[in-house]
Amino acid sequence: MTAVKICGLTKKEDISYVNQLRPDYVGFVFAESKRKITKEKAKSLIQGLEKQIKTVGVFVNAPIKEVKEIAAYCDLDILQLHGEEDQAYINAFSQKVWKSFRIKNPDDLSQLQQYDTEGYLLDTYVEGEYGGTGKTLDWTGIAPLPQKRPIILAGGLTSENVEEAVKTLRPYAVDVSSGVERDGYKDYRKIEKFIRTVRG
Numbered sequence: 001m002t003a004v005k006i007c008g009l010t011k012k013e014d015i016s017y018v019n020q021l022r023p024d025y026v027g028f029v030f031a032e033s034k035r036k037i038t039k040e041k042a043k044s045l046i047q048g049l050e051k052q053i054k055t056v057g058v059f060v061n062a063p064i065k066e067v068k069e070i071a072a073y074c075d076l077d078i079l080q081l082h083g084e085e086d087q088a089y090i091n092a093f094s095q096k097v098w099k100s101f102r103i104k105n106p107d108d109l110s111q112l113q114q115y116d117t118e119g120y121l122l123d124t125y126v127e128g129e130y131g132g133t134g135k136t137l138d139w140t141g142i143a144p145l146p147q148k149r150p151i152i153l154a155g156g157l158t159s160e161n162v163e164e165a166v167k168t169l170r171p172y173a174v175d176v177s178s179g180v181e182r183d184g185y186k187d188y189r190k191i192e193k194f195i196r197t198v199r200g
């Protein structure tokens, strides 16, 4: 079954939603973003999270020392890197790493070969943005995906388009943030519908 990650949690209510709806992963954004969270707040939210749900920290070109400190403090399971981090950077961590690639056209998939990492996250290329844009990746031209490592598909996913995305690309996991928000906040019904669609 395709795994689900709900990203950009910031509030106690969000934790209550995911504890009821049980995605496989949840994400906390430690990079510049409207969803940015402090390590103290993230830790207090994670303390209330059901133990089966794995935690992912989202970073963009942060100093290694800072990422290590946050990862240890919050006991993160996975580090999701959205910037220009290279292999040496990735090798500095004991946690699993999902490296994000911003895909403009199918040729951009060749970048994946340069990285040895737990998973490859595919996001939409948007000039000047590192992620969380809600812009949908044009996945029609990029199938079939390389199968060397698990692929996490992101970029403007919603309950309306995720079924086709999964059928077309067969990713290991789908990752959503904007598509399960209403007026800038996570929305229980949208999360429920998204997870039901993926698992249905």
Ligand SMILES: O=C(O)c1ccccc1N[C@@H]1O[C@H](COP(=O)(O)O)[C@@H](O)[C@H]1O
Binding pocket: 007, 008, 027, 029, 031, 032, 033, 034, 035, 058, 060, 082, 121, 123, 130, 131, 132, 133, 134, 135, 154, 155, 156, 157, 175, 176, 177, 178, 179
């Ligand atoms: O969510 C953010 O604000 C964010 C900021 C910087 C880097 C990544 C971010 N989120 C990740 O972006 C993708 C796509 O999100 P969306 O569904 O299109 O909003 C996803 O992997 C988020 O984890």
